[in-house]
Amino acid sequence: MSSNGAGMGHLTRLFSYARRLDGDARTYLLSMSQAVPVAARLGHPFEYLPSAKALGMPPGRWRGMFVDRVSETIRRVRPDVVVFDGTWPYQGVDEIREKNPDARWVWSRRGMWRAGLNTEQLAKAEWFDRVLEPGDLAAEYDAGATVGEPAHRVGPVTLLDVADLESREEARAALGLPQDGPLALVSLGAGNINDTSGDLGAAAAALAALGVGVCVTVPEIAATGGPAGGDVHLVRDYPLSRRYRAFDLVISASGYNSFHELLRLGVPTLFVPNTATSLDDQEGRARYAADHGWAHTLPALSVGEAQPLLADLLADGAAMAARAQAADPGNGAPEAARLLLDLATGETR
Structure with a gap:
């Protein structure tokens, strides 16, 4: 229950x-x-x-x-x-x-x-x-x-383990995503993709400047179909974690489920903690991951602050993710x- x-x-x-x-x-x-x-x-x-x-x-x-x-x-x-x-x-x-x-x-x-x-x-x-x-x-x-x-x-x-992940090619095909080029998953809740003053819009603009395709999650619990506007791929699947290899990096909140799936499954990640939660200390989780070199974090997104961190994840994210996996107790x-x-x-x- x-x-x-x-x-x-x-x-x-x-x-x-x-x-x-x-x-x-x-x-x-x-x-x-x-x-x-x-x-x-x-x-x-x-x-x-x-x-x-x-x-x-x-x-x-x-x-x-x-x-x-x-x-x-x-x-x-x-x-x-x-x-x-x-x-x-x-x-x-x-x-x-x-x-x-x-x-x-x-x-x-x-x-x-x-x-x-x-x-x-x-x-x-x-x-x-x-x-x-x-x-x-x-x-x-x-x-x-x-x-x-x-x-x-x-x-x-977590629901899945590394052995449960689909290959990059299988995952992209299942989600209807292009096979070529880098893709990032943005999982930050509702927002307008064209408004760069908000987290979702800033993420999309920073990724576009780096030549990375933008995919946005539509959560199972969402009441609407997805963010407004923009040239983005909408992704709706459960459990989406089986298809994480489709993405070169992820921008996500740091709730229990997302945080542990992304780190345990080896996904380069920029955490943007949800500070509006009534009880869950998402800031503490994100800070711990950043302090240990497992992921990057920002309290809120702006294009100027996010872009260099996302560029670093594209270059060094695999090594950061490997450090998190090495510390995983199972x-x-x-x-x-x-x-x-x-x-x-x-x-x-």
């Missing part, structure tokens, strides 16, 4: 665990994310539970619906283990557990919270049998409330799946 979230991180972590359980356990997804239908592409049955915000419903009224819907799903699916991925367990989880006492519950809780925030949520660990913490490559810079809290910690979790998803399977079968390790 995942919270709604502002991106694909919660769902992708759950898909990462489920992929490593294939053949050993059946999986079922219940999510408050409007992007949950992507579960069907990965072979997972799913259902959508609208959040209070999506329904325009006061949280107090929504809580009753949440308790009833989740309880009904548990009675129908009869899970041995319920895994909740999110940083804010919903009021009512404790009531659901009382009504349905047979399942074990796991809180999948990533770190890198902004310092001093969300501390009141930590007490909700008592609602769960285990807390599972997906690791963060930037954990040394983590100043959030989860540091030192009891948890079963695993390596950084994908934590298999170990997380083993923990879940042990709980489901009653084993302890």
